[in-house]
Amino acid sequence: MTVRWQRALAMVVIAGLIVAMAGCVAKPGTPATSDRPVTGGVLTFVQGADPVTLDVHRTTEFMSYRVTSQIYENLIMLGTDGTPKPGLAESWQMSPDGLSCTLKLRQGVKFTDGTVFDAAAVQANVDRILKTTPALPARRLLADVKNLEVIDAHTIRFDLSKPLSLFPYYLSHPSVGMISPRALSELVDQLPTTTVGTGPFVLKEWVPKDRVILNRNEDYWGQPAWVDQVIFRPAPEAATRTVMLESGEADIVANVPPAMVSRLRANPAVEVLVAPYARVTFIALNNYRGITADPKVRQALNHAVDKQAILERILFGIGVVSDAPVASGVEGYSRVGTYQYNVARARQLLAEAGVAPGTKVTFFTPSGRYLMDYEIAQAVQGYLTEVGLDVSLETLEWAAFLSNVSKVPDESIFDLALLSFAPGTNDPDWHYSNMFHSASWAPKSNNRCFFADPRVDELLELARQKPSAAERAPLYEQVNKIVFDLAPWIFLHEEQQIYGLSLRVQGVEPAPTEMVYLKDAWLKVK
Amino acid sequence: MTAYFIRRSATLIAVSLTAVTIVFLLMRLIPGDPVQIYLGPDASLEEIEQAREHLGLHRPIYWQYFRFMVNATRGDLGRSIISRRPVSSEIARTFKNTLVLAATAIAVAVLSGVVTGVLAAVKHHSPFDLASMVVAVLGIATPPFFLGLLLMYVFSITLRWLPSSGTGSLAHIVLPSVALGTPSVAVIARQTRSAMLEILFCDYVRTARAKGLPERVVIFKHALRNALIPVVTVIGLRFAYMVAGAVFTETVFRWPGMGRMLVDSVRERDYPLVQGIVLVAAVCFAAINMVIDIFYVWLDPRIRARSARAEG
Numbered sequence: 069m070t071v072r073w074q075r076a077l078a079m080v081v082i083a084g085l086i087v088a089m090a091g092c093v094a095k096p097g098t099p100a101t102s103d104r105p106v107t108g109g110v111l112t113f114v115q116g117a118d119p120v121t122l123d124v125h126r127t128t129e130f131m132s133y134r135v136t137s138q139i140y141e142n143l144i145m146l147g148t149d150g151t152p153k154p155g156l157a158e159s160w161q162m163s164p165d166g167l168s169c170t171l172k173l174r175q176g177v178k179f180t181d182g183t184v185f186d187a188a189a190v191q192a193n194v195d196r197i198l199k200t201t202p203a204l205p206a207r208r209l210l211a212d213v214k215n216l217e218v219i220d221a222h223t224i225r226f227d228l229s230k231p232l233s234l235f236p237y238y239l240s241h242p243s244v245g246m247i248s249p250r251a252l253s254e255l256v257d258q259l260p261t262t263t264v265g266t267g268p269f270v271l272k273e274w275v276p277k278d279r280v281i282l283n284r285n286e287d288y289w290g291q292p293a294w295v296d297q298v299i300f301r302p303a304p305e306a307a308t309r310t311v312m313l314e315s316g317e318a319d320i321v322a323n324v325p326p327a328m329v330s331r332l333r334a335n336p337a338v339e340v341l342v343a344p345y346a347r348v349t350f351i352a353l354n355n356y357r358g359i360t361a362d363p364k365v366r367q368a369l370n371h372a373v374d375k376q377a378i379l380e381r382i383l384f385g386i387g388v389v390s391d392a393p394v395a396s397g398v399e400g401y402s403r404v405g406t407y408q409y410n411v412a413r414a415r416q417l418l419a420e421a422g423v424a425p426g427t428k429v430t431f432f433t434p435s436g437r438y439l440m441d442y443e444i445a446q447a448v449q450g451y452l453t454e455v456g457l458d459v460s461l462e463t464l465e466w467a468a469f470l471s472n473v474s475k476v477p478d479e480s481i482f483d484l485a486l487l488s489f490a491p492g493t494n495d496p497d498w499h500y501s502n503m504f505h506s507a508s509w510a511p512k513s514n515n516r517c518f519f520a521d522p523r524v525d526e527l528l529e530l531a532r533q534k535p536s537a538a539e540r541a542p543l544y545e546q547v548n549k550i551v552f553d554l555a556p557w558i559f560l561h562e563e564q565q566i567y568g569l570s571l572r573v574q575g576v577e578p579a580p581t582e583m584v585y586l587k588d589a590w591l592k593v594k
Numbered sequence: 595m596t597a598y599f600i601r602r603s604a605t606l607i608a609v610s611l612t613a614v615t616i617v618f619l620l621m622r623l624i625p626g627d628p629v630q631i632y633l634g635p636d637a638s639l640e641e642i643e644q645a646r647e648h649l650g651l652h653r654p655i656y657w658q659y660f661r662f663m664v665n666a667t668r669g670d671l672g673r674s675i676i677s678r679r680p681v682s683s684e685i686a687r688t689f690k691n692t693l694v695l696a697a698t699a700i701a702v703a704v705l706s707g708v709v710t711g712v713l714a715a716v717k718h719h720s721p722f723d724l725a726s727m728v729v730a731v732l733g734i735a736t737p738p739f740f741l742g743l744l745l746m747y748v749f750s751i752t753l754r755w756l757p758s759s760g761t762g763s764l765a766h767i768v769l770p771s772v773a774l775g776t777p778s779v780a781v782i783a784r785q786t787r788s789a790m791l792e793i794l795f796c797d798y799v800r801t802a803r804a805k806g807l808p809e810r811v812v813i814f815k816h817a818l819r820n821a822l823i824p825v826v827t828v829i830g831l832r833f834a835y836m837v838a839g840a841v842f843t844e845t846v847f848r849w850p851g852m853g854r855m856l857v858d859s860v861r862e863r864d865y866p867l868v869q870g871i872v873l874v875a876a877v878c879f880a881a882i883n884m885v886i887d888i889f890y891v892w893l894d895p896r897i898r899a900r901s902a903r904a905e906g
Contacts, residue, residue: 120677128634128636128637201648202645202648203640203641203644208636208637208638208641260679275850276677276687277854278760278848301848302848303848304845304854305846308846308847311747311750311758311759312759314751315751315754315757317750317757317758317760465861466861467626467627467628467861470627471627474630502636511639512638512639513636513638
């Protein structure tokens with residue numbers, strides 16, 4: 069071996085040693101700091117995508133909301149416990165018949181362009197949301213608003229066209245944030261990239277697909293944000309997000325895949341935050357036609373699938389097996405139970421329903437849309453094959469999948485479809501009415517399994533009229549039981565949100581709608 | 595030469611038009627509705643129909659095609675359905691980034707590829723030749739995606755020398771350009787080596803050596819220039835691929851380029867954006883090929899003579 073080659077070999081060995089040593093650097097000592105929040109610092113938040121638009125009334129997905137909800141505020145805000153809390157309205161009162169909601173507005177609040185926040189400002193926002201054509205996405209939230217009555221400069225009343233006692237939740241949806249009325253009249257075409265809100269942060273710069281920089285709003289009406297600056301960066305690839313966290317380039321990364329959790333937990337420089345989430349994942353069974361139109365078959369399919377095993381092996385145990393048709397953090401949840409994994413029982417029920425072994429069923433799944441969607445679908449396919457069905461699994465990318473599960477009942481082409489749903493405001497009516505009311509059948513709305521039961525429709529409408537959660541609870545409890553028995557879905561699990569945090573980040577508590585309000589976040593100084 | 599140039603330009607236009615037309619039709623044939631994607635699964639049917647009408651998507655396909663073509667000739671590629679920003683400004687922003695990355699990556703690849711290839715050929719059958727060719731095969735076989743993550747783990751997490759991803763400084767371009775360039779280093783090195791080997795045994799090289807020219811001059815002036823013709827082809831093609839779609843590299847390294855935007859826009863069925871990007875990519879691809887062909891003529895006097903004869 070020549071000298072040159074020896075030297076090269078030595079270099080390789082040294083390089084290897086450096087890598088190995090850097091890998092086992094001692095855990096940094098716990099920083100000697102108090103638990104009192106401190107002002108200052110730049111917080112970098114990395115999530116899967118860039119905002120689509122900053123015009124809050126036009127946004128439709130949570131990655132935009134995560135940015136806009138730092139800039140814009142709502143009349144009512146969703147607390148991290150998932151219930152409505154005062155926002156720009158100090159208090160509110162739902163009428164006993166569920167037909168109107170009176171709100172007392174906070175005084176002394178100004179938009180960042182100096183405009184005063186008052187009843188007229190609310191009026192301007194509501195007018196825009198209700199009157200713009202084509203319809204703004206935010207109109208979904210105010211679809212039942214018949215009229216907005218301005219009682220005085222700081223008192224308003226929403227009159228509704230039908231009873232909706234859960235209306236306060238709707239006002240907390242990120243897309244009905246309050247924009248400065250002056251901006252609405254003068255800058256409306258620039259709102260996708262310009263923002264004028266009342267929130268704890270103001271937009272400094274947005275370089276599309278690269279970064280959104282927000283600065284602290286120094287004139288904020290409440291306790292100002294602790295950090296000087298927040299930078300949102302998009303990283304579509306989950307592995308890139310975890311690298312950014314581990315290399316110190318990110319303080320918070322969202323949507324950590326379950327498979328990477330153990331790796332991050334082993335790294336002493338970062339921590340993993342698992343938070344409750346209002347999302348349930350399930351297999352929608354076609355209740356309208358085919359063998360799954362028979363409730364007995366649907367129950368059989370529920371018995372055929374080992375949900376616990378799917379949760380443990382595919383989601384690495386992060387999540388909860390569903391024991392109700394709604395996530396446990398949503399109002400209306402009551403424990404009903406789970407269908408035991410029992411192959412013999414499943415076969416027996418299928419035989420009783422007259423389903424011959426080898427019966428063909430079509431199963432649609434998206435790939436890469438929901439957490440581990442394709443992997444879960446493959447497991448379910450395996451379980452159903454076990455009880456004698458011939459399952460053809462059709463994997464589609466999201467756009468194609470969505471158009472396939474948005475057909476009218478008579479043209480529906482699926483027997484099973486993997487879906488996942490989270491009510492955008494964490495309110496029970498959004499969940500139940502979308503999922504189980506017969507008026508919500510696809511393509512009109514989200515009841516894609518074509519479930520229909522007159523008792524459920526009636527209970528849901530009754531619940532909309534009850535002004536308090538306590539009065540609604542027994543009604544939803546009955547809904548849960550009926551839905552569980554009729555098994556419109558194969559109930560799988562409720563997800564949990566997974567974030568990776570650097571050790572210096574404090575005060576981060578995500579809401580069950582995936583919102584992370586960074587007003588209360590602060591950074592420890594070492 | 596002028597006739598040749600005109601002929602090539604006509605081909606360029608025809609290729610680009612065909613590509614855009616195919617994409618236009620394909621996007622509308624596959625299932626999926628941009629409005630449904632944009633408005634999300636919670637959108638009502640009424641909302642979707644209003645938006646379709648507003649965007650002109652309810653019109654017949656031939657009408658949409660005609661309008662797109664007429665506007666495109668005026669330089670108006672429309673607006674993105676999702677972001678509502680003009681397609682031309684979206685492309686301008688991302689194309690610049692893609693070009694910077696591709697140019698850096700190809701520079702890395704050409705420099706190290708040609709040097710490695712020449713050395714391997716000159717010292718062929720030596721341990722260096724063997725080692726460089728093993729590395730070359732590995733380089734071709736390693737997906738940029740995987741290589742990218744590997745580089746990030748070593749240089750960003752472990753050594754903390756370089757930023758893992760994103761843009762902003764010169765340091766940001768190092769990892770993505772290495773990840774994107776490596777497979778090309780390998781291809782170029784192998785191509786250079788075999789072309790050089792062929793030429794190093796030619797009579798005129800022996801003559802050059804025999805008349806006492808220094809080895810350096812023999813290799814770089816006589817051999818390399820002739821060996822470069824097939825190499826230039828490879829370089830051009832690799833560069834064209836990098837410009838048209840460094841999707842994986844751009845995704846892993848959060849590089850705000852055109853490849854990533856193309857994939858996103860196909861997923862979202864953002865028709866105008868897809869059409870715009872494909873148009874630009876097709877023009878670039880065809881233009882780069884044209885430049886290579888012209889470069890041959892410059893590089894090889896025999897081609898020049900032949901085309902002169904054909905014209906005369």
